[in-house]
Amino acid sequence: MKKLFIWLSLLLGITFVATMAQTPERVQAAQKTYxxxxxxxxxxxxxxxxDNKYVGIDMDLIKAVAKEEGFKVEIKPIGFNAAIQxxxxxxxxxxIAGMTITDERKKTFDFSTPYYSSxxxxxxxxxxxxxxxxxxxxxxxxxxTGTSGADYAxxxxxxxxxxxxxFDDSDNMYDDVKTGNAAxxxxxxxxxEYGVKTGLGLKxxxxxxxxxxxxxxxxxxxxxxxxxKFNHGLAALKKNGTxxxxxxxxxxxxxLSDKNNAANGHNEYTILGLLKQNKSALISGIVETIxxxxxGILFATIFGIIIGLLGVVPNKIAQGFSTTVIYIFRGLxxxxxxxxxxxxxxxxxxxxxxxxxAGVITLTLNEGAYIGAFVKGGIExxxxxxxxxxxxLGLPFGKAMKRVVLxxxxxxxxxxxxxxxxxxxxxxxxxxxIGILELTQTGKIIIARNLQGFRMWAIIAVIYLxxxxxxxxxxxxxxxxxxx
Amino acid sequence: xxxxxxxxxxLQKSYGSNHVLxxxxxxxxxxxxxxxxxxxxxxxxxLLRCLNKLEEPTSGSIVIDGQDISLPSTNIDKARENIxxxxxxxxxxxxxxxxxxxxxxxxxxxxxxKDTAREEARQLLETVGLSDKFDxxxxxxxxxxxxxxxxxxxxxxxxxxxxxxxxxxxxDPEMVGDVLEVMKELxxxxxTMVVVTHEMGFAKEVADRVVFMADGYVVExxxxxxxxxxxxxxxxxxxLDKVINV
Numbered sequence: 047m048k049k050l051f052i053w054l055s056l057l058l059g060i061t062f063v064a065t066m067a068q069t070p071e072r073v074q075a076a077q078k079t080y081x082x083x084x085x086x087x088x089x090x091x092x093x094x095x096x097d098n099k100y101v102g103i104d105m106d107l108i109k110a111v112a113k114e115e116g117f118k119v120e121i122k123p124i125g126f127n128a129a130i131q132x133x134x135x136x137x138x139x140x141x142i143a144g145m146t147i148t149d150e151r152k153k154t155f156d157f158s159t160p161y162y163s164s165x166x167x168x169x170x171x172x173x174x175x176x177x178x179x180x181x182x183x184x185x186x187x188x189x190x191t192g193t194s195g196a197d198y199a200x201x202x203x204x205x206x207x208x209x210x211x212x213f214d215d216s217d218n219m220y221d222d223v224k225t226g227n228a229a230x231x232x233x234x235x236x237x238x239e240y241g242v243k244t245g246l247g248l249k250x251x252x253x254x255x256x257x258x259x260x261x262x263x264x265x266x267x268x269x270x271x272x273x274x275k276f277n278h279g280l281a282a283l284k285k286n287g288t289x290x291x292x293x294x295x296x297x298x299x300x301x302l303s304d305k306n307n308a309a310n311g312h313n314e315y316t317i318l319g320l321l322k323q324n325k326s327a328l329i330s331g332i333v334e335t336i337x338x339x340x341x342g343i344l345f346a347t348i349f350g351i352i353i354g355l356l357g358v359v360p361n362k363i364a365q366g367f368s369t370t371v372i373y374i375f376r377g378l379x380x381x382x383x384x385x386x387x388x389x390x391x392x393x394x395x396x397x398x399x400x401x402x403x404a405g406v407i408t409l410t411l412n413e414g415a416y417i418g419a420f421v422k423g424g425i426e427x428x429x430x431x432x433x434x435x436x437x438x439l440g441l442p443f444g445k446a447m448k449r450v451v452l453x454x455x456x457x458x459x460x461x462x463x464x465x466x467x468x469x470x471x472x473x474x475x476x477x478x479x480i481g482i483l484e485l486t487q488t489g490k491i492i493i494a495r496n497l498q499g500f501r502m503w504a505i506i507a508v509i510y511l512x513x514x515x516x517x518x519x520x521x522x523x524x525x526x527x528x529x530x
Numbered sequence: 531x532x533x534x535x536x537x538x539x540x541l542q543k544s545y546g547s548n549h550v551l552x553x554x555x556x557x558x559x560x561x562x563x564x565x566x567x568x569x570x571x572x573x574x575x576x577l578l579r580c581l582n583k584l585e586e587p588t589s590g591s592i593v594i595d596g597q598d599i600s601l602p603s604t605n606i607d608k609a610r611e612n613i614x615x616x617x618x619x620x621x622x623x624x625x626x627x628x629x630x631x632x633x634x635x636x637x638x639x640x641x642x643x644k645d646t647a648r649e650e651a652r653q654l655l656e657t658v659g660l661s662d663k664f665d666x667x668x669x670x671x672x673x674x675x676x677x678x679x680x681x682x683x684x685x686x687x688x689x690x691x692x693x694x695x696x697x698x699x700x701x702d703p704e705m706v707g708d709v710l711e712v713m714k715e716l717x718x719x720x721x722t723m724v725v726v727t728h729e730m731g732f733a734k735e736v737a738d739r740v741v742f743m744a745d746g747y748v749v750e751x752x753x754x755x756x757x758x759x760x761x762x763x764x765x766x767x768x769x770l771d772k773v774i775n776v
Contacts, residue, residue, distance in 0.1 A: 434584055435621035439635035439687055440611035453625045
């Protein structure tokens with residue numbers, strides 16, 4: 047028991063140092079650094095290349111502007127919808143993600159001068175009967191959250207009599223069409239044209255409509271300096287030809303055929319090829335998942351035990367507090383809690399919460415509430431007579447709890463602890479919604495690039511199973527040690 | 531004025547609207563053995579559990595060794611050190627050996643160092659006839675053995691008063707004798723005891739005084755021969771008829 051405690055304290059110490067060590071890179075910049083959110087998957091505007099570096103028109107453009115204007119950017123590929131919320135919450139300074147300038151969005155965003163124009167087109171599976179909007183009657187259409195394609199689809203769905211199904215990522219939307227669940231999808235023409243040419247496996251059946259302009263965006267009324275720098279830099283890039291070069295690089299014929307050749311040459315679509323190709327990305331995803339899990343489990347366990355103990359002390363206020371905490375945080379879906387802490391709280395308080403910290407807080411509260419509940423339950427399920435006998439001998443509550451009740455309760459709790467640790471590991475995947483580059487988010491990004499959904503998710507699934515196996519063995523080892 | 535070990539005045543206890551004790555006056559003198567009898571639900575166990583405040587009294591005073599334990603200002607843990615209790619279901623600490631069960635309180639509360647406590651525990655086990663069980667786990671003992679360990683555990687704190695809450699009710703009949711034997715020895719050594727039991731034989735033989743309770747009141751009390759052979763109240767008569775004729 048005592049040895050285990052020392053172990054845990056040691057682990058806690060290491061974790062602390064590691065968490066501290068993760069942050070300083072943000073502070074050291076002499077030039078001003080802006081944090082820019084973007085989508086994970088929106089080629090040719092933003093996507094990860096075969097080295098898992100973020101490239102695309104938007105990425106090259108923002109970097110070129112930054113160079114031109116003398117500032118630094120930190121790119122956060124967190125998904126379109128999360129990016130919108132992160133800008134509004136003040137978690138990031140701006141976003142560039144193939145975002146169409148609309149009147150609706152102008153209410154909450156300030157946009158730069160447009161840097162690209164695109165229209166909405168409809169894509170279907172090759173061989174599909176759907177050729178015009180009229181053919182959609184009674185069918186389902188896949189769209190991506192918060193995009194102009196989604197707005198367009200929703201504006202005409204009553205007229206043409208179809209339903210929409212919404213996804214957070216482009217590749218999930220495409221997959222839904224490819225598998226036949228959805229009859230079609232709506233997306234910006236530049237994106238779909240690029241996708242079709244690079245082997246997406248869909249075909250475009252309508253002409254671009256609802257043409258819109260893409261703009262770089264900041265929260266309305268905030269970061270005007272950044273916005274001005276962007277406009278100034280964009281004008282300069284258009285003048286000196288850099289802008290045209292960037293556009294040609296991603297939409298020119300040469301660029302497209304190059305990409306295909308590169309893909310084939312790499313032989314990256316076997317499981318082994320995929321593993322080799324994405325080794326470094328997967329490893330850093332695994333490392334991030336492990337960190338989240340370890341730190342999350344640690345804090346959740348401490349928090350949970352405190353909450354559980356407060357639930358059994360003979361004090362109505364403490365018990366009420368414990369019950370309330372368990373009720374709230376066990377009742378909230380993890381994803382809601384994560385978004386609330388990462389996006390909701392900062393927009394209220396005005397302070398940024400780093401994603402990793404937000405993730406750990408989320409896990410601590412949610413998993414801790416479950417742990418609190420079974421700690422409380424475990425203690426309560428120890429025969430009441432044990433406490434009475436100890437108290438009748440003159441032992442104070444704390445001593446009776448520590449020497450008699452807890453040792454018996456913990457034995458009952460151990461299976462629940464192991465179970466909760468495994469759940470915590472799995473739940474880290476949900477934290478991909480706040481843009482933490484853990485294993486699931488890494489998988490999404492890789493798939494966004496290579497569109498190998500089946501093989502990549504299979505790889506990711508096996509990695510999770512391996513990690514869970516290791517965690518289970520480790521937990522059983524601890525369990526055995528505790529019994530001695 | 532006689533100094534009583536236990537002096538209960540107008541004790542009331544209710545759970546919501548359920549009045550379990552309706553004004554009990556109850557005294558135990560030094561070295562006295564008092565046996566509480568009565569039908570189930572009469573409140574005798576509740577009265578016993580009030581004496582070391584395992585139950586919080588609703589009103590009234592409970593003075594043990596001159597100290598009113600019903601007052602919030604009284605350090606109840608300190609008071610309990612002098613009041614041993616033996617439970618119907620033994621309540622041995624399942625996570626400890628027999629020896630550790632007995633040593634826990636004296637060591638934790640700083641009454642003895644570990645070695646003295648171990649020596650004391652071995653002697654106590656010998657007096658209850660279980661000297662070979664020092665390292666046994668409670669789960670390996672029979673009910674009668676468990677109860678004798680529980681008595682030894684309570685005695686380890688060297689209490690002035692011992693409370694017994696139906697100590698033989700959960701035992702197989704052949705185990706009852708051993709436990710009663712230990713209790714008789716205790717009584718002979720002059721321990722002040724309050725015993726809730728259905729063992730009328732024990733009451734007759736060992737008790738200095740028998741208290742009959744029914745419906746939350748003390749109905750009748752006196753020497754065992756008075757209460758058993760010449761009960762004054764109808765309620766007592768009908769209870770004794772039922773228990774003794776069975």
